[in-house]
Amino acid sequence: MIDVFLLLGSNLGNRKLFLQQAIEYITADVAPVVQASGIYETQSWGKTDAPDYLNQVLLLQTEMPAQLVLQKILAIELLLGRRREVKWGSRTIDIDILFYGDAIINEPDLKVPHPEMHKRRFTLVPLAELAPDFVHPLIKKNILDLKNELIDELVVKKV
Numbered sequence: 001m002i003d004v005f006l007l008l009g010s011n012l013g014n015r016k017l018f019l020q021q022a023i024e025y026i027t028a029d030v031a032p033v034v035q036a037s038g039i040y041e042t043q044s045w046g047k048t049d050a051p052d053y054l055n056q057v058l059l060l061q062t063e064m065p066a067q068l069v070l071q072k073i074l075a076i077e078l079l080l081g082r083r084r085e086v087k088w089g090s091r092t093i094d095i096d097i098l099f100y101g102d103a104i105i106n107e108p109d110l111k112v113p114h115p116e117m118h119k120r121r122f123t124l125v126p127l128a129e130l131a132p133d134f135v136h137p138l139i140k141k142n143i144l145d146l147k148n149e150l151i152d153e154l155v156v157k158k159v
Contacts, residue, residue, distance in 0.1 A: 039054050041157055
């Protein structure tokens, strides 16, 4: 079984409900959730005039290939009303693959580890809650060290 870490985010509508629905669909269509971080309210990153997000990291264990995981989470995003109109735009749900085991995947539609995650407090804070000692396969540092070295000053608070 492969440990897969997903980041969920929502900043439109009933954000908490969108996270819960995403977890239900992920459990049914991808794999059961082994662990879930707390939920964090975070300032919008990249588009600072957007509403605040709720973010959460999930740990799944699956043998499903990474491309199939991606296809299934993109389908879940569509099902929950995700529209890709503006870069870093507001969304009902966003689901990103942070890690797929220790695999390094560099395909046009799938980059794992997530290429920007080590720069983002809203990702590393909930990830460090679940896997502080997990070593980033490209950067060769654990998640807690990456979080502690962050320059990102956006507010991330547990709800």
